[in-house]
Amino acid sequence: MSSFVNGYVQPLLAFAGQNVWLVAFIVFVAALSEAIVLIGAIIPGTAIILAAAAIVGAGHLSIWPVLIAAIAGAIVGDGISYWMGHHYKHRIVRIWPFSRYPGLLAKGDAYFDSHGGKSVFIARFLPGVRAVVPISAGMAGMTVARFYAANVSSALVWAPVHVLPATALGASMAVLGDASGRLLLVLVVVGLAVAGAVLLAWLAWSRVLPLLGVWQERLLAWARGRNGGFAYTVRRLLDPDIPDDRTVALLVVGFAVVLLGFVNLVEDVVARGELARADLAISNLIQSLRIDAGDRIMIVVTSFGDGVVIAALAVITLTWLAWRRSWRLAGGLAILLIATAAFVPLLKSTIQIARPLAMYSGAEAYSFPSGHATFAATFFGFVGWLTLRGLPGRWRWLPIVLAAGTVGLIATSRIYLAAHWPSDVLAGTIFGLGTTLIIALVFRKDDLTQARPAWLGLALCGAFLVVGSLHVYRTLPAAEQRYVRSMPQVAATKAEWETSTWATLPQHRIDLEGDTKEPIVLQWAGSPASLQSALEKEGWSVPKPWSINVVATFLSPRPVLAEMPVPPRLSSGQSPVLTLMQMSADGATRRVLSAWLTPLSISDLKASPVLAASVVTETLSQPLNLLALPRSVSAPPNGANFFDLLGQTIAVRLRAGTEPVVLAVAY
Numbered sequence: 087m088s089s090f091v092n093g094y095v096q097p098l099l100a101f102a103g104q105n106v107w108l109v110a111f112i113v114f115v116a117a118l119s120e121a122i123v124l125i126g127a128i129i130p131g132t133a134i135i136l137a138a139a140a141i142v143g144a145g146h147l148s149i150w151p152v153l154i155a156a157i158a159g160a161i162v163g164d165g166i167s168y169w170m171g172h173h174y175k176h177r178i179v180r181i182w183p184f185s186r187y188p189g190l191l192a193k194g195d196a197y198f199d200s201h202g203g204k205s206v207f208i209a210r211f212l213p214g215v216r217a218v219v220p221i222s223a224g225m226a227g228m229t230v231a232r233f234y235a236a237n238v239s240s241a242l243v244w245a246p247v248h249v250l251p252a253t254a255l256g257a258s259m260a261v262l263g264d265a266s267g268r269l270l271l272v273l274v275v276v277g278l279a280v281a282g283a284v285l286l287a288w289l290a291w292s293r294v295l296p297l298l299g300v301w302q303e304r305l306l307a308w309a310r311g312r313n314g315g316f317a318y319t320v321r322r323l324l325d326p327d328i329p330d331d332r333t334v335a336l337l338v339v340g341f342a343v344v345l346l347g348f349v350n351l352v353e354d355v356v357a358r359g360e361l362a363r364a365d366l367a368i369s370n371l372i373q374s375l376r377i378d379a380g381d382r383i384m385i386v387v388t389s390f391g392d393g394v395v396i397a398a399l400a401v402i403t404l405t406w407l408a409w410r411r412s413w414r415l416a417g418g419l420a421i422l423l424i425a426t427a428a429f430v431p432l433l434k435s436t437i438q439i440a441r442p443l444a445m446y447s448g449a450e451a452y453s454f455p456s457g458h459a460t461f462a463a464t465f466f467g468f469v470g471w472l473t474l475r476g477l478p479g480r481w482r483w484l485p486i487v488l489a490a491g492t493v494g495l496i497a498t499s500r501i502y503l504a505a506h507w508p509s510d511v512l513a514g515t516i517f518g519l520g521t522t523l524i525i526a527l528v529f530r531k532d533d534l535t536q537a538r539p540a541w542l543g544l545a546l547c548g549a550f551l552v553v554g555s556l557h558v559y560r561t562l563p564a565a566e567q568r569y570v571r572s573m574p575q576v577a578a579t580k581a582e583w584e585t586s587t588w589a590t591l592p593q594h595r596i597d598l599e600g601d602t603k604e605p606i607v608l609q610w611a612g613s614p615a616s617l618q619s620a621l622e623k624e625g626w627s628v629p630k631p632w633s634i635n636v637v638a639t640f641l642s643p644r645p646v647l648a649e650m651p652v653p654p655r656l657s658s659g660q661s662p663v664l665t666l667m668q669m670s671a672d673g674a675t676r677r678v679l680s681a682w683l684t685p686l687s688i689s690d691l692k693a694s695p696v697l698a699a700s701v702v703t704e705t706l707s708q709p710l711n712l713l714a715l716p717r718s719v720s721a722p723p724n725g726a727n728f729f730d731l732l733g734q735t736i737a738v739r740l741r742a743g744t745e746p747v748v749l750a751v752a753y
Contacts, residue, residue, distance in 0.1 A: 112138070117156045157242060160244055167224070362507075387499040411536065426461060461514075462514075475539050592606060593747070626679065652704075
């Protein structure tokens, strides 16, 4: 990770520090674009400002140019919008883009009519109306003095609110040093996971559930026009006017449908094919990002998803529903929780997939599916849906974000802490989403006001924080021991390595999708430095590092392959510990060696670690003669002959087929 920081981040920071006014100009344009209709949707102005502020915090920029540029851009941008409205008045509705999107101005006019002149100040902080309220102010004849008083004062508040927190984050990253790169990537991964969970939940609510409702109505209409046992059963299950035990029956049927949907995923898990390799690759990548600060955060997050917390919240929910005499809702939740409690250990014991790290006993020793993810998705899915039903339309996004975000955080923490494989949490999340859709479909036409869903959701938010915090306080030391990072190591003698242990190591590079790539042609007992020293004697060299300075080489009309950095290659999610290249005589191609650390060490060779290395041949590719890119064309046809040049080969072994792998030592 330090190579990432040195190769990517540090050159970018240095470039920013040497071009302060260029960065300030970019911030000015970004802030300006945020205040102009449609342009702000294309240019990620807020993201640019936050990035520049983070660079300030890292100590590479003065805060004043960035802050002044953000303020000035905000003032000018709102001013442009104001003068457009002031000049064109209501004729502006005939000008693009307002002629094509008339709803844009309608939203701004409504907000300005409701809040008057102060709306110019407030709208600065509201993405939905930020760019249109100044236009509405100009159209309405707001005086220039009043407008700029609100415009300037809002910019003086808005810019520091954006810049100062990001500056503090950048300063924190600088203090963390090399770990900051990992922490930043962890935050990106967690953010993507949470955003994905929220998007999935929103699509389920806004797209899938209405579609299921349409299918339900069509199936019921079909059954009402027919006789026979099947049609009668459909009517009994789907007709809301039949007051019987249809809730229990429909929940059981829906639960069976969700189980059937698991069949394909379970088959892939049991086969342990590409899905298993992808699990390993993604898990290894996440493990390579772990740092102590991230561990502590993720242990707290995963503890909030422990069974005792979910059980306490479930008891509170059932008690509330019973108090409100919402018996059918309480029964539906009880059925889901009981079915989930039976389903998870049954599937674990049946499939028996080992966890990435052994940390439990009994059925919990097995990995698939994730109990944390399954129960979190099932319970919070139910609570999120129920709370949503009790809120007006403009607030219905809130329980979706809170429930799905919580599930996404808990699911991600399980992968981060190596408690589960990615497919485990994916299965649990899908299961919980399916059960939520079943509940939503069963109670689609029910009047739920008696349950007071909004108040229940508010009460559960408070209970979640209190119960979760108490649980973390009580169990944190034990949890830190359970989730401690471990690097499994395998020791073998030199003789064992030569005869058999070599074959237990990966024989090909495996990408993040679980696909096998080029073969491993060398196993080296020694440090990366010793391998580099041995190969440098044979004409190998360290390639150019990735940096701002080498970007121009990709755009050069006469690119030189030797001057280009090597595209990074991951194997099972691990970055190489050593990358070397050897140019051909004509300079048109190069051989690239990438070496990764394995868990094997040789006990009678000073406990030397064993590196696994692959070699590919690269050439230049120039699509449309615009961009030069190094491209892999093949692996060396004969790795054994190639590595004989080392003079340190102790054995050549053949895999199934004719691909050779060389065993060599540094001593």
